[in-house]
Amino acid sequence: MKLYIKNMVCDRCKMAVEQVFSKLELNPANVVLGEVELKEENLPQLKYQELxxxxxxxxxxLLEDKRKTTVVQIKAAIVELAHYNKEPLKVNLSEYLSKKLATDYASLSNLFSVEENNTIEHYYIQQKIEKAKELLSYGELTLSEIAFQLNYSSVAHLSAQFKKETGITPSQFKQHLKRNALDRV
Known part of the structure; x- marks a missing residue:
């Protein structure tokens, strides 16, 4: 049985969710961003309400609506791609999401736009900019290295998107260091 959980967007979130399941004596077979797979086929209604x-x-x-569940899956796939994937994307975003969610991209895109009042592409950019903020705040990589790691074609492209999203340049950001929580993006 799979359960979909909104706002589970980071490793700390996964740990918190795992603790909840443990306290309720539920043993998930697998926990990934936005999703928990239980060994049990069904949960008693009382246990479900406690959870x-x-x-x-x-x-x-805990999501019950199929449309919201799909949006959570899209977001989790994008967060995973932008924040945790170490390899550059070998296909375009639409192909990646279509394959990962086994649904045609037009349907995913329409659903996401209606439910989130945002496009998938813009959400992906927002996540990449949050990752850039994180990397900038560490001060370990140059802007060129960050652009390469986030699969931007150039530093200028990253800088332009960064300024468009935040209103400031990456250099100005380094002076102020204000990041957003991933579930607030």
Whole structure:
């Protein structure tokens, strides 16, 4: 049985969700961003409600609506790609998402736009800019290295998108260092 959880967008989130499951004596077979696979086929209604309430106390939402579930899967795939993938994307974003979610991209794109009032492409850019902010705040990589790591064609392209999204240049950001939580993007 798969459960989809809104706002589970980082490794700390996964740990918090795993602790909730452990406290409720539920043993997930697999936990990935936005999704928990249980060994059990069904949860008793009382246990399901306990789980739902425990997750809500931590700012997570157990999703029941198929449309919202798909949006969470899209977001999780993009967060994984932008923040945790070490290899450059070998196909375009639409092919990546279509294959990962086994759904045609037009349907995914339309659904995401309606539910989020944002495009998939813009959400991906927002996530890449948040990753750039993270890397800039560490001060270990040059802007050129960050652009390469985030699969930008040039430093100028990264800088232009960064300024468009944040209103400041990467250099100005380094002076102020203000990042957003991934679930707030």
């Amino acid at each position: 739902k309430q425990a997750l809500e106390k931590l700012g997570f939402e």
